[in-house]
Amino acid sequence: MNRSGSLYIEKESLFHKLDGSVKLLMLILWTIFIFMFMDIRIFILMSLIGFAFISIAKLPLKNIAPLLVFIIIFTFMNSLLLFIITPQYGSSLTGRYTVLLNLFGYKLTYETLFYAITLSVKYLSILPITIIFIFTTHPSKFASSLNRIGVSYKVAYAVNIALRYIPDVKDEVRNIVNAQQARGVAFKRGDASVYRILKNYIVILIPLIISSLNRVEVISNAMELRGFGISKKRTWYNREPLHKNDLIFIVLSIVLVILGIFLKQNFSIGFWYP
Template identity: 55%
Template sequence: MAKGGTLYIERDSRIHSMDGSVKLLLLIVWTVAVFSFMDLRIFTLFFLGGMTLLRAARIPFKSVKPLFFFVVMFTIFNSLFLIAVTPQFGSELSGSYTTVFTLMGRELTAETLWFALSLSMKYMAISPITMLFIFTTHPSRFASSLNKLGISYRVAYAINIALRYIPDVSEEFKNIMHAQEARGVAFRKGEAPLMERLVNYNTILIPLVLSSLNRVEVVTNAMNLRGFGREKKRSWYSGSRYNSLDFIVMGSMTLLLVLVFYLKNNLITGFWYPFQ
């Protein structure tokens, strides 16, 4: 179950036992590898690999469902915006033009549809590994890992607080939305047109920002009263050492980076469109 104030879900898995800094390295290398290409084949492999790791961590789908749904909706809106604004962008990248239909004098090409699909899959390829990092990394242990790498404990502790704050923001968002619904503001399907519902979400933004600023002030005052930051060093209750799996993952990520740079410079150099 998720611990209070965090999205961390405790499970007895090898991924949970990995050091937080190693999981951060995994996330960074994974992201760099994905964003180095514009190839649907590679994105599909990374997505399947990420889902396999997420399953190995034994994270229940109901826990990642809200984030997964958000990523899916983001990719859909992003792709629709791309198609509407630059309906021939994919053709400019691939050098071929296959018109699907013409609307108001503007041609939408099959190459652009393929590019939009590839771009959506790029974001989907990163989402499982991001969820893996969020749900399997305890904020306190992650902060101690960063401090172990030489990062100031003040910065590490700030990241710790930020990770713990994510569930609070989500809960505050729900509370504000329910309060607005009680005032007659429509957010749900069937209550109002789509565009009106999207505009109504602006009524949540300002109260959420004000609430966040107030919470920041409370946390800052509490930390000042406890004398946080006066000493140059601090000890960590949740500190740990690297294990054999950590070294294996670090080695694998190094090899992955080398492979990515080789493929990018020699074999997969641009936008992949299979129907040329």
């Protein structure tokens, strides 16, 4: 992880050399394509392509693992809520009713289980391109790219600062946790119950918020002293023109959405159930 670039991982790869606005466009159009369908076959194919992109980007697994774990937990919780709230929703979509679990009048069907799996794979298929966007885009270059496509430089710079200070907030959390552990507060498994550990983590949010607000005030004062925001436009030191690969990925992203529209209109692809 590059300290000057937040979650950005400095590597020499095809995706690292792409313009930030191009990667943002890829993420948006990729997401639009995914949300056009409810077909696990398409999601599996897009997931394979996406993880192949991650391999090309040469991103270390240890750096992207936390985000992977978070998304997997999110999809699991989403599926669990689906089972609890609408255990027969999949059956209403397919017109079939095959009971998988019948417990005290609660009936979960195979169709709902398959629907939940499809929904989970759908979310996971967006993950690879999101990882590429987050970990291969330097905040400064991304800010200039946003400004290139018409976003105000004030907004672009705010995004830049937010991305840059993620590591600082993470370090602040670590420092607060270490200070509390030195005072005997439990934060590790085995030192206290899960409920107590979660409660302790919630308590440290207060000093973290105060510290973050102090940092915001320091930054805003420094920017104000330098006259930030006086001019309507600004130049960018590290802005580069679009290259051949940028144009290729723009075209491929647009073609992907056009393909999705064609498939949707001509084949009426809805929720696929084998």
